[in-house]
Amino acid sequence: MAESESINTMPVELLLDEELIIRKIHYAKSLSNCLTTALIYCFTAISQPVHFTAQC
Numbered sequence: 641m642a643e644s645e646s647i648n649t650m651p652v653e654l655l656l657d658e659e660l661i662i663r664k665i666h667y668a669k670s671l672s673n674c675l676t677t678a679l680i681y682c683f684t685a686i687s688q689p690v691h692f693t694a695q696c
Contacts, residue, residue: 649671652668
C-alpha cells in the first residue's frame with residue numbers, strides 16, 4: 641500500500657446509464673488503479689446496454 645493510501649479506503653468507480661442503472665463497477669486494487677479515459681469515453685458514446693470487455 642502506498643504511503644498516501646488508507647486501509648479504510650476501498651476505491652470503486654461506477655458507470656451509470658441515463659436511468660441510473662449501474663452498467664460497470666470497477667473495484668480498484670489501489671487508489672491509483674482507475675478506469676481508463678478511453679473506456680469512459682466509449683461508455684458515453686454508447687446509448688444501449690453493453691457487456692464491457694477490456695477494449696470496450
